[in-house]
Amino acid sequence: MKKKKAIVALAGQPNCGKSTLFNALTGASQHVANYPGITVEKKTGTYRYNGARVGVVDLPGTYSLTSYPLEERVSRDFLIQEKPSIVVNVADASNLKRNLCFTLQLLEMGARVILDLNMMDVAERRGIEIDCEKLGRRLGIEVVPTVIKNGRGRSELLEAIHRASNSRKRIDHLPVEYKSMEPLLKEIEEGLSGEKALIEHYPARWLAVKLMENDNGARIIIRRSHSNPDELLELALKKRQEFESMHGEVPERHIAYCRIQASEEISRECVMHSAGPAAATLSDRIDRIVCNRFLGPLILVGVIYLLYYLSIVQGYNVTNYTWPFLAKLRELVESIMPAPGFIDEPLMRALALWFMDSINALLNYIPIFLILFSLIALLEDSGYMPRMAFILDRIFQRFGLHGQSTLPMVLGGIYVGGCAVPAVMSCKGIPDERSRLATMLVIPMLNCLAKVPLYVLLINIYFAGHKGLAMFFISTVSILIALPVAKVLTLTVLRGKETAPFIMEIPPYHMPTIKGVLKRAIERVWIFIRKIVTIVAAVAVIIFVLLQFPGLDNGRKAHYDAEKEKAIAAFYKKTLDNPYVGQFCEKELMALILYWDEYKSAKMRANGKEATQALNRKFEKQNPAFFKIVRPGTDRAAKKANRAFKKLVKKRKGLLREIKKERIDNSFLGQIGRIMEPATRWAGFNWRVNVALLSAFAAKESSVATLGVLYQQEEDGETLESRMAKGETDFTPLHALALMLFMVLYPPCIATMIMVKIQSGSVKWMFFSLLYPMVLGVIAATLVFTGGSALGLSGLQAMFAFYGLVLALTVAMGLIKNRSEFK
Amino acid sequence: MNLNDLKPGSMCQVKKLNAKSRLGQRLMDMGIYPGIRLKIIRNAPLQDPMELEVDGYYVSIRHDEARFVEVESA
Numbered sequence: 040m041k042k043k044k045a046i047v048a049l050a051g052q053p054n055c056g057k058s059t060l061f062n063a064l065t066g067a068s069q070h071v072a073n074y075p076g077i078t079v080e081k082k083t084g085t086y087r088y089n090g091a092r093v094g095v096v097d098l099p100g101t102y103s104l105t106s107y108p109l110e111e112r113v114s115r116d117f118l119i120q121e122k123p124s125i126v127v128n129v130a131d132a133s134n135l136k137r138n139l140c141f142t143l144q145l146l147e148m149g150a151r152v153i154l155d156l157n158m159m160d161v162a163e164r165r166g167i168e169i170d171c172e173k174l175g176r177r178l179g180i181e182v183v184p185t186v187i188k189n190g191r192g193r194s195e196l197l198e199a200i201h202r203a204s205n206s207r208k209r210i211d212h213l214p215v216e217y218k219s220m221e222p223l224l225k226e227i228e229e230g231l232s233g234e235k236a237l238i239e240h241y242p243a244r245w246l247a248v249k250l251m252e253n254d255n256g257a258r259i260i261i262r263r264s265h266s267n268p269d270e271l272l273e274l275a276l277k278k279r280q281e282f283e284s285m286h287g288e289v290p291e292r293h294i295a296y297c298r299i300q301a302s303e304e305i306s307r308e309c310v311m312h313s314a315g316p317a318a319a320t321l322s323d324r325i326d327r328i329v330c331n332r333f334l335g336p337l338i339l340v341g342v343i344y345l346l347y348y349l350s351i352v353q354g355y356n357v358t359n360y361t362w363p364f365l366a367k368l369r370e371l372v373e374s375i376m377p378a379p380g381f382i383d384e385p386l387m388r389a390l391a392l393w394f395m396d397s398i399n400a401l402l403n404y405i406p407i408f409l410i411l412f413s414l415i416a417l418l419e420d421s422g423y424m425p426r427m428a429f430i431l432d433r434i435f436q437r438f439g440l441h442g443q444s445t446l447p448m449v450l451g452g453i454y455v456g457g458c459a460v461p462a463v464m465s466c467k468g469i470p471d472e473r474s475r476l477a478t479m480l481v482i483p484m485l486n487c488l489a490k491v492p493l494y495v496l497l498i499n500i501y502f503a504g505h506k507g508l509a510m511f512f513i514s515t516v517s518i519l520i521a522l523p524v525a526k527v528l529t530l531t532v533l534r535g536k537e538t539a540p541f542i543m544e545i546p547p548y549h550m551p552t553i554k555g556v557l558k559r560a561i562e563r564v565w566i567f568i569r570k571i572v573t574i575v576a577a578v579a580v581i582i583f584v585l586l587q588f589p590g591l592d593n594g595r596k597a598h599y600d601a602e603k604e605k606a607i608a609a610f611y612k613k614t615l616d617n618p619y620v621g622q623f624c625e626k627e628l629m630a631l632i633l634y635w636d637e638y639k640s641a642k643m644r645a646n647g648k649e650a651t652q653a654l655n656r657k658f659e660k661q662n663p664a665f666f667k668i669v670r671p672g673t674d675r676a677a678k679k680a681n682r683a684f685k686k687l688v689k690k691r692k693g694l695l696r697e698i699k700k701e702r703i704d705n706s707f708l709g710q711i712g713r714i715m716e717p718a719t720r721w722a723g724f725n726w727r728v729n730v731a732l733l734s735a736f737a738a739k740e741s742s743v744a745t746l747g748v749l750y751q752q753e754e755d756g757e758t759l760e761s762r763m764a765k766g767e768t769d770f771t772p773l774h775a776l777a778l779m780l781f782m783v784l785y786p787p788c789i790a791t792m793i794m795v796k797i798q799s800g801s802v803k804w805m806f807f808s809l810l811y812p813m814v815l816g817v818i819a820a821t822l823v824f825t826g827g828s829a830l831g832l833s834g835l836q837a838m839f840a841f842y843g844l845v846l847a848l849t850v851a852m853g854l855i856k857n858r859s860e861f862k
Numbered sequence: 863m864n865l866n867d868l869k870p871g872s873m874c875q876v877k878k879l880n881a882k883s884r885l886g887q888r889l890m891d892m893g894i895y896p897g898i899r900l901k902i903i904r905n906a907p908l909q910d911p912m913e914l915e916v917d918g919y920y921v922s923i924r925h926d927e928a929r930f931v932e933v934e935s936a
Contacts, residue, residue, distance in 0.1 A: 102892060103887065103888075133918075134918070134919055136893070136917065137892070137893045137919075165918070291883070291886075292890070295886075295890040296890070296895060299890065322920075323903070323920075326903075326913075326920075327904075330904060330906065330907070331907070333907070335907045336907050425922070428922075429911060429913065430906055430907055430908070432910070432922075432924070433906060433909070433910045433911070436924070539884075539888070540885050540923075540924075540927055541911060541922070541923065541927060542888050542889065542922070542923045542927060543921070544919060544920065544922075545920040545922050546919075547920075
């Protein structure tokens with residue numbers, strides 16, 4: 040018989056070092072996923088002890104183990120259904136009384152508990168002495184004092200787990216006495232005594248207490264597994280009423296109170312205070328400044344600014360150094376792919392390069408993410424996060440969000456230049472299911488970095504006289520849309536979602552360690568690479584197919600072939616008696632073209648005279664005959680060949696662009712763009728814009744790249760701005776405004792969508808996050824374009840009108856009262 | 863008198879929790895129950911939420927939640 044793998048569950052209240060213990064136990068063998076269908080994260084891992092593999096599950100940190108909120112239900116269901124071999128209850132030793140309430144609940148559930156008294160160093164510093172042996176005797180379980188952060192007590196804890204999982208000892212004493220409620224509990228327990236299978240799995244005492252509390256989870260268990268559920272539930276209800284009328288107090292309050300009294304009593308017996316809480320005052324002194332009425336918001340703005348500055352601005356600078364490596368990688372791929380022909384690019388090559396470009400676009404963000412994630416870890420570990428929530432909760436709460444929505448909103452680009460992926464990732468810190476989902480759903484409306492190129496392009500063409508104003512408009516309008524939308528979502532689709540009271544602990548400040556911060560940052564970057572990049576790669580291939588096929592028909596192909604022949608013939612004719620060209624066959628001609636391109640791009644990268652000279656020497660050595668044409672010097676014949684060849688190269692480039700454009704025009708995506716034109720006309724989008732927007736799905740940067748292809752260059756070096764202005768002569772600032780607003784509301788990119796799926800645990804929310812911004816975007820764009828045209832507004836006037844509208848909407852939505860949850 | 867009426871710096875003792883179910887449970891979990899002494903530390907810069915000291919640790923709570931905690935000054 041195969042021995043069942045031991046499972047250790049880590050349970051405890053927030054801020055007690057549970058995650059630190061999980062990391063210390065499992066190291067790199069971690070797996071992070073979600074519990075199916077919900078936003079709660081499930082962390083699992085393994086470790087080896089004495090040759091045996093032990094599975095570890097890190098349960099969400101909660102203050103209690105009731106049926107709601109979600110996190111508590113998840114923890115409880117896991118404990119009661121999966122029955123882990125051992126539950127390690129991680130507790131904050133400096134806060135024993137409150138933590139013991141949790142321990143007592145675990146014991147009542149019949150769990151095999153080891154109490155890990157963590158953060159002993161903090162307790163010692165505060166002059167708290169705990170008699171662990173006495174505490175263990177009193178609770179009937181093993182108590183291990185630790186400081187997991189620096190490894191103290193780790194081996195003792197492992198040994199205790201090992202010992203406990205090999206013993207059969209069960210705890211049979213009652214951890215809490217419910218005094219006047221005891222006789223009533225006895226009666227309910229009797230109603231359970233006949234159900235052997237049921238009480239084998241769920242302790243009768245626990246069920247009785249939970250039924251007395253009118254706990255929904257317990258009622259479900261009874262309904263499912265009791266032979267006569269109605270009678271028992273009826274009995275429990277009667278006992279509840281009996282207690283309430285006798286004592287004038289709801290049973291759950293009495294139960295919780297008895298538990299607190301028991302904890303108080305135990306901690307009084309086992310804890311010796313030699314001094315008052317001294318360490319807390321340092322945190323309090325810091326908070327006097329950090330949470331000060333005037334300084335607090337200033338510091339907050341400063342912190343947010345620094346976060347942006349260091350990660351987005353400085354991180355972007357770092358990408359200047361890392362980008363060449365990615366470019367090298369692309370070159371490497373390019374070099375092993377079949378070479379391009381005069382006008383036909385092999386499909387393999389096109390696909391490989393497209394693929395590399397898509398992946399590189401994301402990998403390019405890694406330095407930014409590494410800095411960003413390090414700073415977030417720094418904020419988390421230091422304890423500043425709860426202060427941020429404390430300061431801003433009032434505002435966010437008005438829109439159905441939560442104080443803890445601050446960080447995700449900042450990351451998403453509350454002003455301009457964030458990224459939705461880490462923003463959605465950080466939503467898991469919000470302790471309230473409804474706010475969590477609402478935050479997740481509005482984040483894509485903020486201005487991520489990748490939306491900026493399109494804004495800049497359009498503003499430069501159509502709002503050239505008011506660049507600063509237009510940029511300010513677009514930067515701030517996104518939050519003014521996101522907030523009322525969040526409110527509307529919480530009042531409608533998210534109405535039924537669970538909320539939790541705000542009440543949260545504000546833990547003392549804490550000095551983060553470099554190791555801890557870097558480890559977390561690298562972990563998160565790794566998640567990004569593993570989960571996002573792989574999927575984006577797959578989607579890139581799909582978009583490639585949509586853009587590449589069905590391709591050109593034979594007639595057009597023949598046309599381009601003829602053009603090619605004509606160009607080559609013209610070249611030969613001009614260089615008929617040229618000593619440098621006369622001997623080239625067509626194959627050599629192609630080789631020369633590639634040589635030319637290679638030389639030109641290498642020269643562009645080379646900076647400084649010396650580098651150029653070295654480059655020249657290298658190319659000359661490689662092929663002296665070609666080099667003579669590329670760099671003719673003063674030789675007249677060579678100069679002539681150079682001129683003729685330059686013409687040929689230019690002609691080829693023109694043909695390639697035309698083919699590319701025609702291919703996109705004909706492509707499936709182009710066809711979709713055309714089909715959509717009648718509908719999007721009202722928003723002012725023609726099919727070209729539609730194609731650009733569709734191609735932005737994989738990554739928003741693509742919109743500008745696609746426009747770049749659609750508005751082809753006539754002369755070398757002509758900017759996209761002037762090309763677009765020429766290409767769309769009937770485009771007005773109103774068109775541009777509608778397009779920018781659509782971009783603000785543009786659905787999340789693939790990477791963000793995947794993150795939404797991961798964090799919300801549901802495909803449904805992923806599709807919702809995709810569809811509703813599209814609808815909103817079309818509405819906003821149509822309103823601006825059709826409405827603006829009808830009223831004869833200029834682009835700038837329409838901009839002001841729209842801004843006023845959303846500002847009014849934001850204020851109005853903020854004034855709508857939230858339904859009070861605690862009537 | 864309810865908790866949300868108190869000014870920063872004042873001390874009080876909890877008399878009764880008037881919140882049902884969820885909020886009441888959460889208050890108890892956070893160590894706020896009849897008999898316990900609280901100190902109001904500060905209000906947030908925008909006045910809401912407020913910060914309390916309970917048993918040597920700090921808890922933040924919205925005024926909308928604090929009004930369900932009946933207290934007497936101590």
